[in-house]
Amino acid sequence: MTHLQPTPDGWEVKAQSASGTEHSLLAxxxxxxxxxxxQARIVAPVDNEASEALHGIPYGPVVVVCTAWSKGSWSIDPEGFGVLLARNEAQRIGGIDGVLGMLFTSSIFPDHTHSDEVLIRTILGGSIAPEIFEASDQELIARARRAAAICLGPERKPPNMIRVYRHPAGIPQYRVGHPARVATVRAAETRHPGLYFIGNHLEGIGVKDCARAGLEVATKITARHPSDPLSPPMPVERSP
Incomplete structure (x- = not known):
């Protein structure tokens, strides 16, 4: 989005596609x-207070190591949601410092992998270990495999697939003063009817929190303007 400006009837919105084509609409x-x-960049010309509050929300870098094994690769096949690790526990064990936890993806979402495979997402870094973001892929993979072995038993077979994904701004940090920043953003919504802010940097970092926030905004809009038609989606070209 390159432009957001209030109008007598709502908002003028402009956005630029990957090829440089500009699209505009009234909403x-x-x-x-x-x-x-x-959000801070987009809203800066409209509401400087909200922009500054949003700029004040930091993010921690996160690395996700996705690994697929054949079932039976350990003495215990993972079941349930996953494992969370306290930093002092990871340090005490040794060899897995920086590991925040593991998600047993194939247990949570069976359709995400083959029926004879186990998919685990190991999450590392965050604000407590930002330095891990600079580690090599080999080091990150080694820590992820060691964490799996500690929880599930010695590795009997090597992984079938390994991918490393780095997210420089992975997890928003709710630091001291966060409620005041959120209140400033919400006040901007009051000052500018028809403008809404949602995201995991405001009132909950999980997917369920984002889904709840989206539903709440949709409910507000339909309650206030039940006869408003939905605007057609703006075509946006994806980068190759």
């Missing part, structure tokens, strides 16, 4: 569901 309601830095 009665605008929901900003992008990360805090993008």
């Amino acid at each position: 009665r309601h605008v929901i900003l569901a992008c990360p805090a830095p993008a």
Whole structure:
């Protein structure tokens, strides 16, 4: 989005596609569901207080190591949601410092992998171990495999697939003063009817929190303007 400006009937919105083509539309309601830095940039010409509050929300870098094994690769096949690790526990064990936890993805979402495979997402870094973001892929993979072995038993077979994904701004940090920053953003919604802010940097970092926030905004809009038609989606080209 390159432009957001209030009009007598709502908002003028402009956005640029990956190829440089600019699209524009008029909207009665605008929901900003992008990360805090993008929201801060977009809303700066409209509400400087909200922009500054959003700029004040930091993010911690996160690495996700996705690993697929054949079932039976350990003495215990993972079941349930996953494992969370306290930093002092990871340090005490040794060899897995920086590991925040593991998600047993194939247990949570069986359709995400083959029926004879186990998929685990190991999450490392965050604000407590930001230095791990600079580690090599080999080091990150080694820590992820060691964490799995500690929880599930010695590795009997090597992984079938390993991918490493780095997210420089992975997890928003709710530091001292966060409620005041959120209150400033919510006050901007009152000052600018039809403008809404949602995202995991405001009132909950989980997917369920984001889904709840989206539903709440949709409910507000339909309750206030039950006869408003939905605007057609703006065509946006994806980068190759």
